[in-house]
Amino acid sequence: xxxLLQVLRDAVKKxxxxxxxxxxxxxxxxxxxxxxVSLAELNKAxxxxxxxxxxxxxxxxxxxxxxxxxxxxxxxxxxxxxxxRYLDLQVGxxxxxxxxxxxxxxxxxxxWLRESGISKPTVVDLCAGSGAIGLxxxxxxxxxxxxxxxxxxxxxxxxxxxxxxxxxxxxxxxISSRYHAVLADATKAHxxxxxxxxxxxxxxxxxxxxNPPYVPESQVPEQVEVREYDPxxxxxxxxxxGLVIPEQIMRAAFALLRCGGAMVxxxxxxxxxxxxxxxxxxxxxxAKVKNDLTNRARFVVCKKEAKNE
Numbered sequence: 001x002x003x004l005l006q007v008l009r010d011a012v013k014k015x016x017x018x019x020x021x022x023x024x025x026x027x028x029x030x031x032x033x034x035x036x037v038s039l040a041e042l043n044k045a046x047x048x049x050x051x052x053x054x055x056x057x058x059x060x061x062x063x064x065x066x067x068x069x070x071x072x073x074x075x076x077x078x079x080x081x082x083x084x085r086y087l088d089l090q091v092g093x094x095x096x097x098x099x100x101x102x103x104x105x106x107x108x109x110x111x112w113l114r115e116s117g118i119s120k121p122t123v124v125d126l127c128a129g130s131g132a133i134g135l136x137x138x139x140x141x142x143x144x145x146x147x148x149x150x151x152x153x154x155x156x157x158x159x160x161x162x163x164x165x166x167x168x169x170x171x172x173x174x175i176s177s178r179y180h181a182v183l184a185d186a187t188k189a190h191x192x193x194x195x196x197x198x199x200x201x202x203x204x205x206x207x208x209x210x211n212p213p214y215v216p217e218s219q220v221p222e223q224v225e226v227r228e229y230d231p232x233x234x235x236x237x238x239x240x241x242g243l244v245i246p247e248q249i250m251r252a253a254f255a256l257l258r259c260g261g262a263m264v265x266x267x268x269x270x271x272x273x274x275x276x277x278x279x280x281x282x283x284x285x286x287a288k289v290k291n292d293l294t295n296r297a298r299f300v301v302c303k304k305e306a307k308n309e
Contacts, residue, residue: 005046007031007059011066018070026075027066033079034062072224084132086139089162091130094154096234098132102211102266104292105299106136109209109264112301113141116262118206124149124256126186126210126249129234131159133209135166138179145178147201151185152233187248190255201256208253211266216242242268247278250302254282260306264299272297 008031015023032042035058068078074097076082082091084098085106091097113121120143125134128148138146148163150156159181167175184194214237221227226235238244246267253263263284267275272289279287285305292298 004031007062008046011062014066014070018072020069020072022075026069029075029079030065030069031058031062034058034065072228074225074229077229082130082132084130085136087132087135087162087166089130089132089135090158090165092158093229094152094231095158096129096155096230098130101292101298102132103136105211105264105266106133106209108290108299108301109207109262110137110140112262112264113144113207116206119143120145121206122201122204123147123207123209124201124205124253126208126252127151127212127234128159128181129155129211131162131166131181133211134179135162135175137209138175139166139170139173142173143178145180147180147182147197147205149182149184149186149198151183151187152231153183155231155234156181156183186252187245188252198256203256204258205256206258206261208256208261208263209265210249210253210263212249213237213245214242214267214271216240216268216270237268241271241274243271243274243278246271246275250275250279251282253302254284254304257304259304261304263302263304265302266299269296269298272300275300276302 008027011027012023015027020026028042029039032039035042065078069075076091076097080090080092082089082097085103089098121141122145123137125148128134128150131148134146134148137144148159150159163179163181180197182195182197188194213234215221215235217236218240237246246265257263276287276289279302284302286303287300289297289300
């Protein structure tokens with residue numbers, strides 16, 4: 001027991017020296033993975049001093065995990081999972097790791113659905129990546145039909161894995177018949193021409209929720225985990241100000257939405273006003289920039305004009 005605690009303390013020091021901000025949490029989670037138990041089980045065992053069920057060969061695994069994390073490989077890549085709202089998703093090289101701030105974007109979309117009282121809504125997740133947004137909607141809105149569009153074949157593999165795993169875990173919710181994964185580029189001018197699946201819902205969608213690539217190319221992220229490991233295709237917005245791709249996705253969303261439908265889009269803190277103005281220029285009747293939990297402008301909610309407005 002004392003040996004395990006010392007190994008944990010040494011790992012925390014090593015991660016702190018490497019500049020890992022959440023060194024204590026990361027060290028514990030990696031130790032749990034090395035020992036083949038959950039984090040809750042590890043913490044309980046450390047308190048009670050009962051390590052009889054732990055894998056005896058944890059030391060070499062743990063050393064490797066800690067070394068990788070000290071090199072600033074993302075924690076989520078090492079453990080192969082990332083939490084998002086009520087889901088636990090598979091992630092790794094080639095797919096963007098979902099962030100807590102995007103959970104607020106999803107909540108804004110779900111709030112709009114609840115306030116609108118729409119029965120059996122059709123929801124589209126553009127630039128779907130791991131599937132975090134669309135799968136959250138499918139599991140939290142029991143009658144929603146969800147379409148997820150992703151252009152990267154590498155990311156799409158993770159999306160499919162997460163779809164299959166979520167469908168199995170929520171078998172009673174019939175996810176398999178309500179979630180539709182589409183490998184396509186949503187930045188194309190005529191999204192209805194991409195696939196028959198998208199053509200059939202064009203102009204009929206109630207809600208689009210999207211976290212497109214938006215990082216300004218003039219602002220390369222300082223955080224190593226982001227700069228070196230998140231795929232550039234999922235990060236950068238295609239121009240110095242990062243607005244080119246978000247604007248393309250906004251046009252695609254407008255084409256997909258029915259009259260009276262809405263779009264929620266995550267963006268950089270510098271882009272809110274520009275995207276709200278652009279939304280109105282292409283036909284949205286309203287566009288309002290919203291703040292995240294840290295009171296920073298991080299997403300815009302846009303409404304397409306209803307027939308009776």
